[in-house]
Amino acid sequence: MTSTSIITEGSNIACVCSGDVGRPPGKLVFQKYRRDHILPIDYTANETSIRSSPDSCSYYRTSNITFKVTAKDNHSVLRCAVISTLAEGNVYVESQPLEVYFAVKMPTIIKYPNKTDYLVGLDTSISLNCTTDGNPKPNYLWYKDNQIEAISTRETFTIANVTTTNSGIYTCIVSNTFNDVIYTTRVQMHVCITKEGNKTPIMKQSNSENTAVIVVGTVCGSIILVLCVILLAVIQNRNKTLRCLLVRNRNDRSLDYVNTTQQQDPSLYEGVDHALDVHNYEQLARREHLYNNANLSND
Structure with a gap:
């Protein structure tokens, strides 16, 4: 073959x-x-x-x-x-x-130990491994920040002196060449090295402070609940007073109508109780209608 x-x-x-x-x-x-x-x-x-x-x-x-x-x-x-x-x-x-x-692929950087921050005196070294693939075998160049000269040509770069001056952005550039063409790609990673005293302390609340916050919140909630109950009672009482006034005005107008009609013709109210009842109103209306028709006939 x-x-x-x-x-x-x-x-x-x-x-x-x-x-x-x-x-x-x-x-x-x-x-x-x-x-x-x-x-x-x-x-x-x-x-x-x-x-x-x-x-x-x-x-x-x-x-x-x-x-x-x-x-x-x-x-x-x-x-x-x-x-x-x-x-x-x-x-x-x-x-x-x-x-x-084939041309080099996009590389990745793996840190060891894999941490967000490194502490002076606690971490002894930091390894940065740049991994990629390509044929022919890729070449590696490491740079720090804006430095012109490369700091390493190996696949793995090790920060042996863990100090704050070694914090910064590390760049790995990989390349290979075939058919007279150079293929290049890069990746960056930020390494943060701090001192122990520069770490931001984490504030913690004591149990007594937490208890005080709970008590204050409970008291405030109780006061708000009492105010809501009082306001609801006032609104209900006001609505009840308005309903009583409306009924009273309606009854007063009905009495005025009955008294006026009775003065015109007392015979309309014979056998009719003066109680303000719906049935009595209907009976009065029928008698008044008959009375008006009789007057028209006489005229």
Whole structure:
């Protein structure tokens, strides 16, 4: 099996596989392996030829595939296997490990120990590990704050002297080169180193202070509740007084009407009690209606 020799991430490669597939003819299947694990492969297979071999009473098949490689294909191998019911065991051929060139990936910095703040006299050292991936192997450059000169060219930078002067922003720049192109990316991390006396103290309340706050809150709540009850009673009493005044005014107007009508014609009220009852009002109204009709007839 043959393939192209120079491979970069995102490029398409073509592989050709040829061999004896037996009789009846078997099929050629392509597989991709890396560290003994099968990797998914999305490819287009084209059969170029199949012919019989009279000398061996068998068939000879040739197939090829084309697929796009990624960074994960680095150091993987392509396998061309014969699939046949007559094949004994695994019959296949493998390519050489693929050398896939790809640009450095975005790095990350891991601190050890992993803390937000470091204390002078308590922490003895701080390790900053810059991790990335790339082929060819990445190069590392460490910088602190706005310094022009690099402080390290290793993957891991160690702050051996934990003092406040070593606080600052640390930058890790990674790069690699292939096909005469330089690929570079970077990441930054802030390291804070303080003295013990510079830490902000945490204020704590005593139990007596907490108890005083609870008592004051309870008293205030009780006072507010009493005021609400008094206000509700005043509102209800006022509404009751207004209702009494309305009823009284209504009764007064009814008495005035009865007295005026009685003076005009006392006969209308014969047998009718002066109590202000709804039924008496209806009886008076009927009699007044008859009285008015009688007067109109006499006229």
